[in-house]
Amino acid sequence: MSERSLYRPEDTRFEVDIEALITRLRPLLPAEGLITHEQGRRAYECDGLAAYKQLPLLVASPETVDQARAVLQICSESRVPVVARGSGTSLSGGALPHPQGVLLSLAKFNRIKEIDPHRRIARVEPGVRNLAISEAAAPFGLYYAPDPSSQIACSIGGNIAENAGGVHCLKYGLTVHNVLQVTLLTIEGDQVTLGSLAPESPGYDLLALLTGSEGMLGVIVEAVVQLLPNPLTKQVLMASFPTVEAGGHAVAAIIAGGIIPAGLEMMDGPAIQAAEDFIQAGYDTQAAALLICELDGGEAEVSEQMRRVETILREQGADRIRVARDDTERARFWAGRKAAFPAVGRLAPDYYCMDGTIPRKHLAQVLKRISELSAAQGLRTVNVFHAGDGNLHPLILFDGNRPGELERAEQLGGQILELCVEVGGTITGEHGVGMEKIDQMCVQFRPEELEQFYAVKAAFDPQGLLNPGKAIPTLNRCAEFGRLHVHRGELPHPQIERF
Amino acid sequence: MPTSSDLTAEIAEQVRQAGATGRALEIRGNATKRFYGREARGEPLLMSEHRGIVHYEPSELVLSARSGTPLTELAARLAEHDQMLAFEPPYFAGEPTLGGAIAAGLAGPRRPFTGSVRDMVLGVRIVNGRGQVLQFGGQVMKNVAGYDLSRLMVGALGTLGVILEVSLKLLPTPQAEQTLTVDEPVTRIYELTEQWLRAGVPVSAAAHDGARLYVRLSGAASAVAFGSQRLGGQDFGSAERFWRELRDHRLAFFTCRGTESIWRIVLPAAAPPPDLPGAWINDWAGRQLWLRTDTDPAHIRREAQRLGGHATHFRGGDRTADVFQPLDAPLLRLHQRLKQAFDPAGILNPGRLYAPL
Ligand SMILES: Cc1cc2nc3c(=O)[nH]c(=O)nc-3n(C[C@H](O)[C@H](O)[C@H](O)COP(=O)(O)OP(=O)(O)OC[C@H]3O[C@@H](n4cnc5c(N)ncnc54)[C@H](O)[C@@H]3O)c2cc1C
Ligand SMILES: Cc1cc2nc3c(=O)[nH]c(=O)nc-3n(C[C@H](O)[C@H](O)[C@H](O)COP(=O)(O)OP(=O)(O)OC[C@H]3O[C@@H](n4cnc5c(N)ncnc54)[C@H](O)[C@@H]3O)c2cc1C
Numbered sequence: 001m002s003e004r005s006l007y008r009p010e011d012t013r014f015e016v017d018i019e020a021l022i023t024r025l026r027p028l029l030p031a032e033g034l035i036t037h038e039q040g041r042r043a044y045e046c047d048g049l050a051a052y053k054q055l056p057l058l059v060a061s062p063e064t065v066d067q068a069r070a071v072l073q074i075c076s077e078s079r080v081p082v083v084a085r086g087s088g089t090s091l092s093g094g095a096l097p098h099p100q101g102v103l104l105s106l107a108k109f110n111r112i113k114e115i116d117p118h119r120r121i122a123r124v125e126p127g128v129r130n131l132a133i134s135e136a137a138a139p140f141g142l143y144y145a146p147d148p149s150s151q152i153a154c155s156i157g158g159n160i161a162e163n164a165g166g167v168h169c170l171k172y173g174l175t176v177h178n179v180l181q182v183t184l185l186t187i188e189g190d191q192v193t194l195g196s197l198a199p200e201s202p203g204y205d206l207l208a209l210l211t212g213s214e215g216m217l218g219v220i221v222e223a224v225v226q227l228l229p230n231p232l233t234k235q236v237l238m239a240s241f242p243t244v245e246a247g248g249h250a251v252a253a254i255i256a257g258g259i260i261p262a263g264l265e266m267m268d269g270p271a272i273q274a275a276e277d278f279i280q281a282g283y284d285t286q287a288a289a290l291l292i293c294e295l296d297g298g299e300a301e302v303s304e305q306m307r308r309v310e311t312i313l314r315e316q317g318a319d320r321i322r323v324a325r326d327d328t329e330r331a332r333f334w335a336g337r338k339a340a341f342p343a344v345g346r347l348a349p350d351y352y353c354m355d356g357t358i359p360r361k362h363l364a365q366v367l368k369r370i371s372e373l374s375a376a377q378g379l380r381t382v383n384v385f386h387a388g389d390g391n392l393h394p395l396i397l398f399d400g401n402r403p404g405e406l407e408r409a410e411q412l413g414g415q416i417l418e419l420c421v422e423v424g425g426t427i428t429g430e431h432g433v434g435m436e437k438i439d440q441m442c443v444q445f446r447p448e449e450l451e452q453f454y455a456v457k458a459a460f461d462p463q464g465l466l467n468p469g470k471a472i473p474t475l476n477r478c479a480e481f482g483r484l485h486v487h488r489g490e491l492p493h494p495q496i497e498r499f
Numbered sequence: 500m501p502t503s504s505d506l507t508a509e510i511a512e513q514v515r516q517a518g519a520t521g522r523a524l525e526i527r528g529n530a531t532k533r534f535y536g537r538e539a540r541g542e543p544l545l546m547s548e549h550r551g552i553v554h555y556e557p558s559e560l561v562l563s564a565r566s567g568t569p570l571t572e573l574a575a576r577l578a579e580h581d582q583m584l585a586f587e588p589p590y591f592a593g594e595p596t597l598g599g600a601i602a603a604g605l606a607g608p609r610r611p612f613t614g615s616v617r618d619m620v621l622g623v624r625i626v627n628g629r630g631q632v633l634q635f636g637g638q639v640m641k642n643v644a645g646y647d648l649s650r651l652m653v654g655a656l657g658t659l660g661v662i663l664e665v666s667l668k669l670l671p672t673p674q675a676e677q678t679l680t681v682d683e684p685v686t687r688i689y690e691l692t693e694q695w696l697r698a699g700v701p702v703s704a705a706a707h708d709g710a711r712l713y714v715r716l717s718g719a720a721s722a723v724a725f726g727s728q729r730l731g732g733q734d735f736g737s738a739e740r741f742w743r744e745l746r747d748h749r750l751a752f753f754t755c756r757g758t759e760s761i762w763r764i765v766l767p768a769a770a771p772p773p774d775l776p777g778a779w780i781n782d783w784a785g786r787q788l789w790l791r792t793d794t795d796p797a798h799i800r801r802e803a804q805r806l807g808g809h810a811t812h813f814r815g816g817d818r819t820a821d822v823f824q825p826l827d828a829p830l831l832r833l834h835q836r837l838k839q840a841f842d843p844a845g846i847l848n849p850g851r852l853y854a855p856l
Contacts, residue, residue: 118693119768141697163643174641176650177618190829197767198808199611199786200604200654202824203834203853208617208650212643229697256558258581258671298699300721357639359559389640429641437644444644448631455840456646459833472645 006052006435007099008477011469014100016080018057021102024078025060028070033108035059044103047088047095048150051352051406052435056083056097061105065185065221068104072219073189075102081468082187084215086127086155091353092434094162094214098468104219106157112136113222120227121180121197126157126220130164133225142227145172148430149338157220163212165430167263167337170388171296172228174430176211183222184210187461197224209456214432214471217460231262231296235306236330239313240287240320244268244371244383247289248363250316251387254293255360257312259305263294264388265337268367271344271384271395272336278343281336284320291318291387292337294330340384341395347382348397352409355437356420357429360390366423370394370416377412379405391429392420418443433471441471442478450475501572503551505565507624507632507663513544514661515630518844526657526848528567528599535603536656536851538818544661546598552576553664554638561621561638563666566598573597577669585613585670590747598662604654607746608704608715611783617653619668625652625660628842638666657848658856659841673703673717678738679730681712685781688712689769692784700726704742705784708752715742745782748789748814752780755791760815762799764788766808773802789813800824823852831855 025034035041036058046053057080062068075082081101088095097103109125112132116122117140122133130151134143147166148154154164160182165174172178181195195207210217241247247266254264267275267283267290276283283290291313295305306323313321324330336343344351358366367383374381374396385393394416398409417427417440427433427440441450453472457464473481517524523541550567557580564573570588577583587607588600601623604616622636625648636642636649652662683691685707692705692714701718713735716726727734735741744750753761764773766786772779777792790799796812803810809824816822826834831853838845838856850856 120693121768163647165641169641173614173618176647177614186829186833190832192827192829192833196765196807196809198765198770199615199783200765202809202811203826203830204655204659204837205604205617205650205653206830206833208647208653211647213646214643217646232699252558255560260671298701298722298725300725301699301701301719304719304721357641359556359561359639361556361559386641391641424637425639426637426642426644428644429639430643432643433645441644446633449633449635449645452627452631452633452648452841453645456648456837459836459840 006054006093006096007469008474010474010476012100014079014081016057016078016100021058021074021078021080024074025058025071028067029060030063033061033063033067035061044085044088044097044105047090047093049091049093049434049436051400052093052096054097054099056103057100059103059105061108063108068219068221069185069189069191071102071104072185072187075465076187076189076463079463079465081465083467084157084161084219086158086161087129087153089150089154090158090162090432090434091355092428092432092436094432094434094470095158096435106155109221115140117142119197120229121224122227123222123224124156125222127155130154130156130159137227141230143230144178144225145169145228146175146178149341156223156225160211160220160223161213161215162432163430165386165389165391167265167386170264170386171260171262176208178226179207179211179223180226181224182207182210182220184218185221186218187463187465212432214434215467216457216471217466233299233302234262234294234296234330235302236292236294236324236333237306237309238283238322238333239291239293239318240284241289241291241318242287244289244367245364246317247291248367250291250313250318251363252360253312253316254309255388257308259309261293261309261388262296263292265292266290266383266385266387267337267340268383270347270380270382271340274343274347274382275336275340278346279335279339281332283336287320292333337384344382344384344395344397348380349399349401352396352398352413353431354392354394354396354413354416355428355431356417356425357389357391358420358423358425362423363387363390366392366419369419373412373415373419377408379408379412386429389429390425414440435470438470438473438477439481441473442481447475447478450478501551504548505551506549510544510546510549510661510663511626511630511632514626514628514846517542517846518628518630521844521846523846523849526602526661528596529569529594535813537822537854539848539851541846541849546661547596549663557582559638560669560671561666562669563638563664564597565664566596566601566662568597569594570597570600578672581672582669583672584667585619586610586616587746588616597665601653601662601665602655602657608706608742608782611786612703613670617650620649620653620665621668622666623649623652623662624664625662627660628844628847632663636666640668656852658838658852659847661847675720675723676715676717677723677727678713678715678735678741679727679732680735681714681730681732683712685709685712685772688781689785695726695730698729700729702726706745707781709779713741745780750780752778752789752791755815758793759791760793761813762790762792763811763813764790764799764803764808766803766806770806770808773806775799775802796820821853826853
């Protein structure tokens with residue numbers, strides 16, 4: 001698609017002597033651990049946001065912590081940027097390579113070192129796939145709760161870097177609530193342990209700070225995660241609504257009723273149809289909105305909550321409620337939701353997935369505004385999302401081969417995110433800022449706040465070598481974007497040149 | 500009668516002036532935890548008049564309040580809607596404030612079962628050491644825009660910023676609650692709690708005082724009834740008071756004699772009880788120990804570390820020495836650089852957490 005340069009001049013100010021760098025790295029890494037030829041580097045040119053592409057200067061794929069540390073130390077000494085990469089499923093360009101930098105692949109760190117069923121913990125290397133942890137824990141009746149839809153592919157290191165969420169995070173928390181300890185390499189090569197197997201560790205909560213920091217503060221080389229016992233019982237129901245607004249109100253009413261479901265997801269009409277065409281989950285294609293609600297816990301508790309949820313749903317105007325009879329049917333109810341992205345992928349040549357989060361009470365109103373904004377851009381938007389958390393995933397359909405459509409899709413995406421900020425929400429709930437939403441950060445944060453972020457970054461990475469140009473925009477970028485957050489009518493930093 | 504006033508401008512100005520002249524500030528909520536942490540020094544920065552609930556939407560399970568708001572006022576407001584702060588903050592003697600509770604990061608008996616203080620923090624407004632008013636996070640459940648500087652404030656004891664306002668995730672108050680006592684040794688506290696949890700017993704606290712195991716059940720009436728039947732044990736009548744007094748350190752146990760002091764030892768799940776002389780109470784199903792002793796601090800720290808945990812000299816003893824477990828060199832370096840990033844002049848609660856911070 002577009003061949004625009006994604007990095008700004010201030011993000012590409014490095015002077016790298018590639019021959020000298022190869023000479024220093026070569027003896028440290030296994031033969032296939034250093035990729036220099038273009039064809040090999042091409043495999044890493046993008047992550048899950050395929051519209052953004054950039055070849056890295058080199059790819060380093062260490063196999064041991066000592067090798068990873070040596071790569072970082074050399075890059076630090078020679079002032080070479082480093083972009084860490086787990087499985088490359090980021091939807092925000094977080095793992096997009098830097099043109100002057102080393103792409104550090106953690107893929108070889110794929111061992112589960114320990115499952116301790118008694119303490120309910122798993123000690124894993126950063127490249128271990130999310131689902132692999134639950135698979136290894138399954139024989140003990142345990143699982144790892146945060147379950148992004150990408151869980152067959154995405155790595156735990158990437159999950160921590162993005163503070164990934166999933167369907168079950170409403171009740172069981174995000175990655176930040178389920179990781180106990182991380183071993184981190186700083187760009188200078190120091191190894192530090194953040195967090196602890198005990199409920200807390202002395203000093204600042206650096207583990208919380210690291211979680212969701214998008215590869216900007218250090219490289220994760222080990223993690224210890226908490227496992228949970230499988231729920232004793234589960235019930236899943238599906239409710240159809242005549243309007244998207246009614247579905248939105250029902251979500252707010254369930255939470256307000258003091259019930260925290262294990263999962264509470266919503267799909268709008270086009271998403272229901274797409275999922276049904278794709279995998280025949282038995283969805284009600286007449287509905288304008290479908291809510292899928294999972295309750296889990298002890299048997300008596302679940303059946304009591306089930307009755308209350310059904311009452312609330314009917315009060316909110318559900319015209320059809322179906323309760324799954326057994327595990328097979330439960331799996332089928334979820335299958336359509338889980339396959340929603342690929343299903344929507346068949347509706348148009350390209351789609352663009354947004355990730356704003358809003359207070360739940362605004363769901364109905366925001367969904368309505370999104371459809372109006374889409375109509376104004378002449379594009380279609382499909383909604384499949386973590387309704388219980390207020391985390392929207394509008395999928396904007398477009399055709400990148402038609403001139404101007406990608407730009408219109410990006411424009412619409414930006415408008416949707418700004419709408420989320422306007423109602424008191426955020427531009428990203430779980431996919432991260434990466435390269436994709438970096439301009440919208442200028443809308444959400446004021447220059448003094450961005451400056452505080454730069455200072456925190458410098459505390460970990462004084463030379464600014466880890467993932468430059470991502471996550472936190474420079475003030476120059478914001479000035480050029482023309483959307484500097486204006487606070488009480490004062491124009492901040494009048495000294496910065498406006499473009 | 501709850502009062503409300505916004506002193507943001509005055510607080511920011513006091514910090515700016517202190518910064519300009521390099522004078523240290525001692526941030527004070529209601530100073531109920533003044534005993535905590537290392538010795539406080541500096542000109543008092545009073546937070547207790549900066550108070551009031553700014554935003555409370557029961558249907559969203561979210562509350563935002565100014566840091567000087569008394570916890571009792573919050574609890575009363577939440578109770579009207581059958582909601583609560585999930586982490587059961589302690590009310591040490593006096594009228595603790597929300598800001599003090601977040602800065603101290605302490606949680607009550609419910610913590611291992613429903614979450615810690617930082618788990619519930621959604622956003623903050625702070626004044627950093629430069630006197631800038633900054634806002635991070637928000638009022639939504641999921642937010643990964645920018646670094647998570649909200650949760651970083653929890654437990655930092657005010658050394659990184661003056662907390663002005665906090666947004667918290669709330670939980671519905673459990674419908675039913677019951678406490679049972681069981682005659683089992685402390686060595687079985689983790690194992691038994693795990694067995695019960697895995698069987699669907701809604702445990703919300705598990706403590707041992709050397710004589711008995713105390714187990715609190717909270718949840719739907721049906722779940723509590725099921726748990727009670729499964730556990731056996733004896734019903735413990737005045738339980739609410741017991742848990743409150745444990746949380747707030749009002750049990751007789753917490754009274755020190757002579758040169759005794761109170762230590763808090765935090766341990767990994769399933770760790771054996773530490774081999775240390777003194778009297779103790781075991782909470783959090785074995786993960787938090789309160790120890791009353793006059794043993795050598797270095798010895799206590801070594802033992803906690805051997806078991807994979809750490810020790811805090813909670814109350815009493817030498818408040819000019821290390822109170823919290825010392826950090827290793829690379830970690831301390833990161834702490835110092837972070838302190839520098841928020842408070843370059845080193846004026847916010849200097850030395851309260853660690854001497855060099
Ligand atoms: C179809 C699809 C569905 C998705 N569904 C969800 C969902 O439901 N919920 C959700 O949260 N996300 C979802 N995602 C997004 C993505 O899967 C997550 O962000 C995931 O956590 C990324 O993991 P990864 O291993 O692929 O990381 P990468 O894409 O390789 O990297 C992501 C970021 O993490 C950094 N990073 C990776 N490894 C490390 C490390 N070891 N140390 C330091 N930094 C590191 C990178 O530098 C980069 O900034 C989805 C993606 C796809 C393609
Ligand atoms: C070691 C220790 C022992 C404790 N013992 C008890 C006890 O026996 N009984 C009990 O009820 N509670 C106890 N607590 C808990 C503490 O008193 C509570 O957390 C309480 O909520 C503090 O409220 P406060 O307003 O009185 O805080 P303060 O005592 O005024 O302050 C506590 C800490 O937080 C900082 N602080 C206060 N407000 C802010 C703010 N707005 N921004 C930034 N920093 C701020 C202070 O500088 C201080 O470091 C203890 C806490 C600690 C750390």
